[in-house]
Amino acid sequence: AQRVTQPEKLLSVFKGAPVELKCNYSYSGSPELFWYVQYSRQRLQLLLRHISRESIKGFTADLNKGETSFHLKKPFAQEEDSAMYYCALRYSSASKIIFGSGTRLSIRP
Amino acid sequence: GAVVSQHPSWVICKSGTSVKIECRSLDFQATTMFWYRQFPKQSLMLMATSNEGSKATYEQGVEKDKFLINHASLTLSTLTVTSAHPEDSSFYICSARKNPARGQGMNTEAFFGQGTRLTVV
Numbered sequence: 001a002q003r004v005t006q007p008e009k010l011l012s013v014f015k016g017a018p019v020e021l022k023c024n025y026s027y028s029g030s031p032e033l034f035w036y037v038q039y040s041r042q043r044l045q046l047l048l049r050h051i052s053r054e055s056i057k058g059f060t061a062d063l064n065k066g067e068t069s070f071h072l073k074k075p076f077a078q079e080e081d082s083a084m085y086y087c088a089l090r091y092s093s094a095s096k097i098i099f100g101s102g103t104r105l106s107i108r109p
Numbered sequence: 110g111a112v113v114s115q116h117p118s119w120v121i122c123k124s125g126t127s128v129k130i131e132c133r134s135l136d137f138q139a140t141t142m143f144w145y146r147q148f149p150k151q152s153l154m155l156m157a158t159s160n161e162g163s164k165a166t167y168e169q170g171v172e173k174d175k176f177l178i179n180h181a182s183l184t185l186s187t188l189t190v191t192s193a194h195p196e197d198s199s200f201y202i203c204s205a206r207k208n209p210a211r212g213q214g215m216n217t218e219a220f221f222g223q224g225t226r227l228t229v230v
Contacts, residue, residue, distance in 0.1 A: 036221075044153075044202070044221040086152065095141060095206055097219060101152040 002027045004089050006100035013077050014108045021072040021103045023061075023087030032090040033063055033070040034097070039083045047072075047085070057081070082107045111137045113205045115222035122193055122229055130188045130225045132203030138183040139205035143219070144176070147200040159186040183208070193229040201225045 003026040013019055025031055035047040048056045050063040050070060061072045070087060087100040112135040122128050132142055140161045145153040157178055158166040165178035175197075177189040186205075190197050202224045207217045 043223045046218060049218075095219075096143065096155060096158060097204070098155055099145075099153045 004100035034088040113222040119226040134205040142186040
């Protein structure tokens with residue numbers, strides 16, 4: 001069965017420190033992975049997708065099929081990065097997107 | 110940009126009544142929409158896939174007769190919680206997948222509504 005695992009419920013780092021939000025997935029087919037972000041009192045929005053291989057707001061994520069991981073990284077955290085981050089998997093049979101449990105990132109000044 | 114709007118944003122209803130939640134794609138067409146449920150401090154759980162002009166596909170464990178989905182047009186899907194009970198109280202979120210342009214792959218971006226908080230008393 002398809003599954004997305006985010007092991008950390010809360011991650012707290014100081015401003016300027018590196019950030020890594022972990023995500024592992026389980027899917028036998030060819031996955032499409034995403035990171036979504038939800039800022040306080042705002043709706044869920046797409047941060048980045050693995051097929052784009054882009055950097056958004058300084059964040060990057062590389063799909064590692066061998067480790068079935070899609071960790072989100074940023075070299076220098078900023079206070080405005082504080083939010084809830086969800087890793088998500090889309091499996092192509094019906095374009096369904098399933099989510100991990102989410103990690104709350106808190107950046108301390 | 111693509112916007113998905115849910116209405117209402119919050120609703121309080123009495124136990125035993127039915128509540129309808131609308132999900133509209135305001136500036137794009139969406140053959141496929143998705144309904145999620147989110148409990149406090151938990152992740153989004155996919156409830157069903159709503160397909161324009163056909164029956165919705167429900168995830169395992171989701172009662173079809175309890176959560177009625179209608180996707181009558183390319184810009185509107187509705188979720189009706191029938192005979193609501195306090196345990197149905199939750200945050201319901203819809204997502205609309207933008208119809209691909211000609212020559213574009215099927216896996217286009219999905220956009221999310223702001224959510225509807227349902228409280229059943």
